[in-house]
Amino acid sequence: xxxxxxxxxxxxxxxxxGAFLRRRREQLAQRWADETLFRTVFTVSRDEAVExxxxxxxxxxxxxxxxxxxxxxxxxxxxxxxxxARMSAALGRRGHTxxxxxxxxxxxxxxxxxxxxxxxxxxxxxxxxxxxxTLSVLMGTLRxxxxxxxxxxxxxxxxxxxxxxxxxxxxxxxxWDGIVxxxxxxTLDSARSxxxxxxxxxxxxxxxxxxxxxxxxxxxxxxSLVAQHLMKTVAAVRLMGxxxxxxxxxxxxxxxxxxxxxxxxxxxxxxxxxxxxxxxLHRLGADIVQTTPGGTEPR
Numbered sequence: 310x311x312x313x314x315x316x317x318x319x320x321x322x323x324x325x326x327g328a329f330l331r332r333r334r335e336q337l338a339q340r341w342a343d344e345t346l347f348r349t350v351f352t353v354s355r356d357e358a359v360e361x362x363x364x365x366x367x368x369x370x371x372x373x374x375x376x377x378x379x380x381x382x383x384x385x386x387x388x389x390x391x392x393x394a395r396m397s398a399a400l401g402r403r404g405h406t407x408x409x410x411x412x413x414x415x416x417x418x419x420x421x422x423x424x425x426x427x428x429x430x431x432x433x434x435x436x437x438x439x440x441x442x443t444l445s446v447l448m449g450t451l452r453x454x455x456x457x458x459x460x461x462x463x464x465x466x467x468x469x470x471x472x473x474x475x476x477x478x479x480x481x482x483x484x485w486d487g488i489v490x491x492x493x494x495x496t497l498d499s500a501r502s503x504x505x506x507x508x509x510x511x512x513x514x515x516x517x518x519x520x521x522x523x524x525x526x527x528x529x530x531x532x533s534l535v536a537q538h539l540m541k542t543v544a545a546v547r548l549m550g551x552x553x554x555x556x557x558x559x560x561x562x563x564x565x566x567x568x569x570x571x572x573x574x575x576x577x578x579x580x581x582x583x584x585x586x587x588x589x590l591h592r593l594g595a596d597i598v599q600t601t602p603g604g605t606e607p608r
Contacts, residue, residue: 322436322443326425327373329440330366333424338362340420346413350399361396364389369447378447381454390458397459407459414455418448479505481512487519488589490582494527502538506545513549520589521546524582526557536571543576552577552592556585 330337341347342358351358371385372378400410425444426437479501482490489512491505505523513521523542528535539555546553556579558566566573579585 321376322439323373323376323378323447325436325440326378326443326447327370329425329428329444330370330373330421333428334363334366334370336424337366337421340424341365341417344413344416344420346396346400346410346417349403349405349413350396361392364392365451369451372450373443373447378443379450381450381457383450386451386454390454393455394458397455401459407456410459411452411456414452415448417451418445421448479508481508483512483516484522484586485590485593485595487517487593488522488586489513489516489518489520490522490524490586492524492527492582495529497525497528497535497538499534499538502542505538506542509542510545510549513546513551518551519593521551521553522556522582522585522589523553524556524585525562526559526582528557528562531562531565533569533571536566536569536573540573540576552589554579554585554588556580556582 338359339362341362342351342355347358347362351361368385368389372380372383373385375383375385377383377385397410400413405413421444422441425441479491479493482492484490489509491509493505497505509521509523512518523539525531525539543553543555554577555573558578558580577588579588
């Protein structure tokens with residue numbers, strides 16, 4: 310450990326660990342670059358692994374010097390949180406379990422402890438033990454930070470995947486020139502309703518649609534919350550200059566709406582998607598006709 314004008318025991322172990330990390334920054338980064346945590350993530354260039362190791366060493370030194378070796382929320386970890394999150398995500402994509410990631414982070418402690426014991430070799434044994442304990446606590450905190458960032462990254466990935474699934478499950482179909490439709494299937498909650506509204510409005514603009522059909526044939530139940538979402542979507546479509554038609558009002562849903570006392574009087578409804586399409590086509594001046602043995606009849 311470093312020599313001082315004052316007795317070594319007057320210097321806090323955390324300060325000594327911080328000074329040690331800064332002195333041995335390059336050696337430690339080089340050793341960490343060969344550990345599984347870094348080697349698995351940085352497969353193209355070892356220099357990238359070494360640079361990432363330097364950043365982590367700098368963060369640990371700042372945390373130690375701040376005397377917060379047990380605090381995963383220490384400001385010293387802030388510069389490397391994004392990097393640790395990317396590393397955790399990369400390991401996750403390679404099939405590493407959280408337990409494996411934790412073990413790989415813990416493996417970084419051994420090279421650091423080996424360097425600490427030899428810095429310098431004639432340091433008092435008691436002082437070395439104090440600093441080794443402090444370093445062990447600091448590395449344990451780093452492991453906690455990595456696991457927290459991994460969990461956060463995992464939650465963010467799940468949210469992105471859920472949003473992508475909602476977008477896939479909420480397609481906007483161009484039925485005719487100036488007519489688009491969204492066939493809704495399944496439960497309509499707040500998050501999905503927002504996706505429906507955004508997707509439909511974008512389609513109204515892109516397709517220059519005059520009519521937008523919301524088909525709820527596949528929606529199992531309609532409660533007051535679902536009705537509010539439908540009303541908001543209808544209002545938003547109107548603000549875009551298009552007319553919105555809600556189709557698929559089955560008898561059971563109609564009874565539910567009546568029992569709930571919901572007022573959908575301002576919403577244009579049709580019993581089926583076909584009826585809604587026929588209405589929109591008629592308004593566009595393109596009536597559907599049915600061929601009969603005696604000629605044609607408008608639908």
